[in-house]
Amino acid sequence: MRDGWDASWGFGGWGYWHPGSDFITHYTGRVVAYLADPEGKHIRCKFQLVHPSKGMAGGGEGDCQLPDGKAIDASFAGTS
Numbered sequence: 001m002r003d004g005w006d007a008s009w010g011f012g013g014w015g016y017w018h019p020g021s022d023f024i025t026h027y028t029g030r031v032v033a034y035l036a037d038p039e040g041k042h043i044r045c046k047f048q049l050v051h052p053s054k055g056m057a058g059g060g061e062g063d064c065q066l067p068d069g070k071a072i073d074a075s076f077a078g079t080s
Contacts, residue, residue, distance in 0.1 A: 028052065031060060041067050045074055054078065 029052035033045045043064045051058030059078030063071050 031056065031062075035064075043067065047074070047076075050078060 029049040031045075031047040031049060033047065034042060035045065036042045043066050045062055045064035047060035047062035049055070049058055049060045056076075057079045059076060061073075061075040064074045065071050
């Protein structure tokens, strides 16, 4: 491993790089969210999307860390 890049990233650590001028969209299905309530309390969440190509609208499951450090399971339903 070199500078945080390892072989799992693909060609020389560049993963989805290829020669050319086209853009490629790659959906990993992973989402990190930092949420706040009106009083300024924050939680951070990690989700795995159920249908990554639909984005957040496809639903997801994961966990969130509360301000006191406790973790909870979290999920959200996709839209039709």
